[in-house]
Amino acid sequence: MQLYDYHVHSDISFDGRLPLAEVCRLALQAGAAGLTFTEHVEFTGPGRPNHIPDFPLYAARIEEAREAFPQLTIGMGLEIGLYPGYKSEIEEIVNGSDWDFILGSLHNVDGLGVYNEDFIRGKNKTDAYHRYFEAMYELFEAYPCFDVAGHLDMIRRNRGFADRTLRYQDYAGELDAILKLLIQRGQGLEINTAGWRFGVGGAHPDPAILRRYKELGGQLVTCGSDSHGEKVLDHIAQGYDWLLDNGFHRLTLYRQRQPYFLDISR
Ligand SMILES: [Zn+2]
Numbered sequence: 001m002q003l004y005d006y007h008v009h010s011d012i013s014f015d016g017r018l019p020l021a022e023v024c025r026l027a028l029q030a031g032a033a034g035l036t037f038t039e040h041v042e043f044t045g046p047g048r049p050n051h052i053p054d055f056p057l058y059a060a061r062i063e064e065a066r067e068a069f070p071q072l073t074i075g076m077g078l079e080i081g082l083y084p085g086y087k088s089e090i091e092e093i094v095n096g097s098d099w100d101f102i103l104g105s106l107h108n109v110d111g112l113g114v115y116n117e118d119f120i121r122g123k124n125k126t127d128a129y130h131r132y133f134e135a136m137y138e139l140f141e142a143y144p145c146f147d148v149a150g151h152l153d154m155i156r157r158n159r160g161f162a163d164r165t166l167r168y169q170d171y172a173g174e175l176d177a178i179l180k181l182l183i184q185r186g187q188g189l190e191i192n193t194a195g196w197r198f199g200v201g202g203a204h205p206d207p208a209i210l211r212r213y214k215e216l217g218g219q220l221v222t223c224g225s226d227s228h229g230e231k232v233l234d235h236i237a238q239g240y241d242w243l244l245d246n247g248f249h250r251l252t253l254y255r256q257r258q259p260y261f262l263d264i265s266r
């Protein structure tokens with residue numbers, strides 16, 4: 001099976017820990033056919049620092065890695081942390097380079113990191129999850145510039161709730177609106193295997209969300225580890241099984257932001 005990791009951070013990202021070439025070496029060692037870097041472009045809201053990579057340095061590191069590791073297909077992508085009020089900045093970045101792939105993610109809502117206890121203080125679980133999905137719909141609607149939605153139910157990484165399960169039917173209204181918007185625009189859904197590392201009992205998103213995406217006509221699914229260091233390719237094979245178990249026999253890959261497919265059926 002050809003393994004591709006489509007959510008990888010190197011030290012080009014503000015919170016990445018390893019040089020890009022070292023990540024490629026580890027990916028090759030772990031048996032990867034390819035990987036696509038998704039370095040953080042993070043908008044956090046007023047009074048907090050945004051994080052923008054050094055783009056020329058990033059392009060140079062990718063170029064070097066493609067020469068050094070001809071056995072690997074190496075993509076140059078971004079993970080854009082969406083936040084209200086940055087439309088022109090985001091458009092400029094998206095149009096400014098020859099990207100292979102762009103993930104759209106929600107890390108901050110109402111000026112707070114959704115994975116921090118601050119975000120849930122004073123809210124019960126249902127209110128916190130509702131607020132997260134409501135903000136997601138508004139941002140996805142406002143920023144159509146990404147290819148695939150990253151870790152759709154990342155709110156489950158917040159350890160402030162003892163029970164972090166998410167039942168699709170409790171949020172069906174918001175989730176259906178989000179999934180229909182993605183499908184209508186030809187945008188995909190990410191299987192994020194870091195869910196296993198963060199103790200949510202599987203990949204993001206919950207299987208019921210993945211099945212609903214398919215039921216509504218969605219076909220574009222990528223698989224990524226969300227590695228910030230040595231975890232490149234972590235649980236990617238299990239991510240493929242996760243897809244197969246939920247009715248997806250094709251993985252989506254991107255080159256210059258155009259999707260193409262890899263048959264992963266056994
Ligand atoms: Zn993320």
Ligand SMILES: [Zn+2]
Pocket residue numbers: 007009079226
């Ligand atoms: Zn990430």
